[in-house]
Amino acid sequence: MSKILIRGAKVLGGEPQDVLIDGGTIAAVGAGLSAGGAEVVEADGKVLLPGLVDLHTHLREPGREDSETVLTGTRAAASGGYTTVFAMANTFPVADTAGVVEQVWRLGQEHGYCDVQPIGAVTVGLEGKKLAELGAMHESAAGVTVFSDDGKCVHDAVIMRRALEYVKAFGGVVAQHAQEPRLTEGAEMNEGIVSAELGLGGWPAVAEESIIARDVLLADHVGSRVHICHLSTAGSVEIVRWAKSRGIAVTAEVTPHHLLLTDELVRTYNPVYKVNPPLRTERDVMALREALADGTIDIVATDHAPHPHEDKDCEWAAAAMGMVGLETALSVVQETMVDTGLLDWAGVADRMSVKPAQIGQATGHGRPVSAGEPANLTLVDTAYRGLVEPAGFASRSRNTPYEGRELPGRVTHTWLRGKATLVDGKLT
Amino acid sequence: MQRHLISAADLTRDDAVLILDTAEEMARVADRPIKKLPTLRGRTIVNLFFEDSTRTRISFEAAEKRLSADVINFTAKGSSVSKGESLKDTAQTLEAMGVDAVVIRHGASGAPYRLANSGWIDAVVVNAGDGTHQHPTQALLDAFTMRRRLIGPDAGLGQDLDGKRITLVGDVLHSRVARSNVDLLHTLGAEVTLVAPPTLLPVGIETWPCEVSYDLDSTLPKSDAVMMLRVQRERMNAAFFPTEREYSRRYGLDGDRMARMPEHAIVMHPGPMVRGMEITAEVADSDRCTVVEQVANGVSIRMAVLYLLLGGNEPAVTHPRTEEK
Amino acid sequence: MDTHDTQSDARPVLEGPDIARVLTRIAHEIVERAKGADDVVLLGIPTRGVFLARRIADKLEQITERKVPCGSLDITMYRDDLRMHPPRALARTEIPGDGLDGKLVVLVDDVLFSGRTIRAALDALNDLGRPRAVQLAVLVDRGHRELPIRADYVGKNLPTSLRETVKVQLAEEDGRDTVLLGAKPAPQ
Numbered sequence: 001m002s003k004i005l006i007r008g009a010k011v012l013g014g015e016p017q018d019v020l021i022d023g024g025t026i027a028a029v030g031a032g033l034s035a036g037g038a039e040v041v042e043a044d045g046k047v048l049l050p051g052l053v054d055l056h057t058h059l060r061e062p063g064r065e066d067s068e069t070v071l072t073g074t075r076a077a078a079s080g081g082y083t084t085v086f087a088m089a090n091t092f093p094v095a096d097t098a099g100v101v102e103q104v105w106r107l108g109q110e111h112g113y114c115d116v117q118p119i120g121a122v123t124v125g126l127e128g129k130k131l132a133e134l135g136a137m138h139e140s141a142a143g144v145t146v147f148s149d150d151g152k153c154v155h156d157a158v159i160m161r162r163a164l165e166y167v168k169a170f171g172g173v174v175a176q177h178a179q180e181p182r183l184t185e186g187a188e189m190n191e192g193i194v195s196a197e198l199g200l201g202g203w204p205a206v207a208e209e210s211i212i213a214r215d216v217l218l219a220d221h222v223g224s225r226v227h228i229c230h231l232s233t234a235g236s237v238e239i240v241r242w243a244k245s246r247g248i249a250v251t252a253e254v255t256p257h258h259l260l261l262t263d264e265l266v267r268t269y270n271p272v273y274k275v276n277p278p279l280r281t282e283r284d285v286m287a288l289r290e291a292l293a294d295g296t297i298d299i300v301a302t303d304h305a306p307h308p309h310e311d312k313d314c315e316w317a318a319a320a321m322g323m324v325g326l327e328t329a330l331s332v333v334q335e336t337m338v339d340t341g342l343l344d345w346a347g348v349a350d351r352m353s354v355k356p357a358q359i360g361q362a363t364g365h366g367r368p369v370s371a372g373e374p375a376n377l378t379l380v381d382t383a384y385r386g387l388v389e390p391a392g393f394a395s396r397s398r399n400t401p402y403e404g405r406e407l408p409g410r411v412t413h414t415w416l417r418g419k420a421t422l423v424d425g426k427l428t
Numbered sequence: 429m430q431r432h433l434i435s436a437a438d439l440t441r442d443d444a445v446l447i448l449d450t451a452e453e454m455a456r457v458a459d460r461p462i463k464k465l466p467t468l469r470g471r472t473i474v475n476l477f478f479e480d481s482t483r484t485r486i487s488f489e490a491a492e493k494r495l496s497a498d499v500i501n502f503t504a505k506g507s508s509v510s511k512g513e514s515l516k517d518t519a520q521t522l523e524a525m526g527v528d529a530v531v532i533r534h535g536a537s538g539a540p541y542r543l544a545n546s547g548w549i550d551a552v553v554v555n556a557g558d559g560t561h562q563h564p565t566q567a568l569l570d571a572f573t574m575r576r577r578l579i580g581p582d583a584g585l586g587q588d589l590d591g592k593r594i595t596l597v598g599d600v601l602h603s604r605v606a607r608s609n610v611d612l613l614h615t616l617g618a619e620v621t622l623v624a625p626p627t628l629l630p631v632g633i634e635t636w637p638c639e640v641s642y643d644l645d646s647t648l649p650k651s652d653a654v655m656m657l658r659v660q661r662e663r664m665n666a667a668f669f670p671t672e673r674e675y676s677r678r679y680g681l682d683g684d685r686m687a688r689m690p691e692h693a694i695v696m697h698p699g700p701m702v703r704g705m706e707i708t709a710e711v712a713d714s715d716r717c718t719v720v721e722q723v724a725n726g727v728s729i730r731m732a733v734l735y736l737l738l739g740g741n742e743p744a745v746t747h748p749r750t751e752e753k
Numbered sequence: 754m755d756t757h758d759t760q761s762d763a764r765p766v767l768e769g770p771d772i773a774r775v776l777t778r779i780a781h782e783i784v785e786r787a788k789g790a791d792d793v794v795l796l797g798i799p800t801r802g803v804f805l806a807r808r809i810a811d812k813l814e815q816i817t818e819r820k821v822p823c824g825s826l827d828i829t830m831y832r833d834d835l836r837m838h839p840p841r842a843l844a845r846t847e848i849p850g851d852g853l854d855g856k857l858v859v860l861v862d863d864v865l866f867s868g869r870t871i872r873a874a875l876d877a878l879n880d881l882g883r884p885r886a887v888q889l890a891v892l893v894d895r896g897h898r899e900l901p902i903r904a905d906y907v908g909k910n911l912p913t914s915l916r917e918t919v920k921v922q923l924a925e926e927d928g929r930d931t932v933l934l935g936a937k938p939a940p941q
Contacts, residue, residue, distance in 0.1 A: 196632030196636070270546075317538075739830075741838060741839065
């Protein structure tokens, strides 16, 4: 394999250095490295991060290839600076058997834009009734370690307890979509001042918080670790903070959109803002940012949820829930966390690469940018500011809430084990 | 006025008073030998009803026909158009037939707003009730009824409802009528009190421009008008209240309670009434109850709205009434 | 009726006493032509036509010593230029008690110009009843008819150019009685 010299990159936002890639590995990091026949990429003060890892992506294949495929989804991931995505299990058929997870994993390997680590369903058909064959999925070629019924909550306390216990045998983790189903019947948006005015079904914060509270207590009781998907409320932050202070093995994620957007946007009745969990209030947004900064929330995960145009070009009630996020995540994090002074680039690397790789056990990802490590890298032009233009997305879907919004930062290069997947903002 | 009528909150005080004043003149057309005006001749209006509502549809239809508009009725109930695309597709199909205005009733909150603001169609959109969001012409006809009864048909011209004490009782949570009325009555200067069991009040109500009470009996003597909202019996099964009997006892309006209202105070109901639930037959049939008047006033209000939105080359420009003082 | 603001250079062509005198004359003419005004109903066209109709009704009462029915006829909804402007606020249509069937209706307006207002008024009348005959009284006829309509009773014939404006002011609305002839502001 060829050599690449990245010249003058601010590694994790530090002083400019040169990084030499040889084959799939970082050969050297230092000042004034000689090119010696390597292809030179002038970083010119751009920030170099370990390749991003997304613990929460919907690739839609198999079943909803009209909205996304493993190919289009991993191309979107590479565009956004990702080298690994964890693909959620709510496909058709559901990823609740070794066969489905192996298929998704293989597609990722074949396309080569980004490692795809399938997430297995906790229960058969995501129905919350019967455990899926978690062990078989773990032992498959896909080597599943993260299990989730995302989109649905494992609401039965006994099933949740058993799942938490069972995956301990092979070091797995259950990622809970915290949504008490009875409290969210007919729910369409955050319950509060705006929902009262708009006459849309309210989605109370307590529906999320009560499940998180229950699950951290369950995890404590059975000595398991639990991961909480897309925290969206200030109250959820408080519960996770309390659980961590007690030494409970809980990790938590926040989506970029919950760090930036509030339920005030729903006043437009534009379903591009319809998402699960719903956009919350300004107060929640601020609490989530603070929690991500202080480590209460461990990681940023996109919950990239592609939907075809017709599922959003309709009235609110009829619209699908979800937003695409892979190609805007880093920009939103820069806008909300870095440019606000809450997090430095080393912190971003930690929340978007190191920690998610640890939680998901994605070996070879989320590693330090130093000699001998796998060359999974992302180069970011942090000085850039521009309008989000969905027409240019690599994702098959365009359901972004940021259309026309000015955001900072642009990923220019992504390398997956030394192979460039994105060069000068263009997919290879 | 704005180009569409989506929410009562979109109306300024002058907009609302202009509509009420115009409706007052429209009401007189009903007394003429020929109950028809040529004003909207050549305009085509479609009544696009995704929800069953014979009353509202007939009221709009009567208003449209009295103004000589061409009327198309499209009732899309049931499962054939339950998918989201059909609102857009249906509206675009109708507009391709040369529709100038769409009067829409839809079960989804915000559907009229989407129709008006998504670039799907150019026609004027009038909200005839959307989900649990808004029903602006209902609020206008209620305000019109209040002004006529509490101030007078002629004395009320140019007037708002400054200082009138209006009480709305019942299922506020699921009521587009309540939301529209709170917005409009506040704009018109009235003091609004909502009375309901806490289960039937939305979380977030604290920012509404009104008072909230759980106690009907203490509110009645301080009310110039009491509007009873419909309570669907199904709510009982969803634990919003224990039994029909308990609801009626605490929040229903019967003769004894009506007697505690001031002499001049009126009883209103947007219909259809659930007799024996929120209102007893004695109250419903008394001459203080304006239900039948509200229906007649609905036609006048809808004529006024349609005239002011469609009668010219753009919506009416509002200014306080100065003529005929 | 022209509704432009009174220009500073507008000059009065009729003053209060003139207006009183011509209305008295019109009242006498109505009595004469209607042979006693037994079945006359006056309908003023809002806004100023209504005040003129009431004044004529008062004078008719003085002459005939009987009350003469007097009402108003709003023609807004019958206008042929509705689509050229935002909708206008409506004025009152008030038909006196016995209705219009078989009556001699005298329409009263302040200025007769294109004749389109009167055309609309005739349409409106059609929906309100079937008078025996309809006549028209105006304070000022400024010419420039666009329809085959003429007045039966004219306070003053005022030859004008299209560049001129005629503004009637009446005490009930404007605080004084006068008819002003002015010039339209030059196009920008």
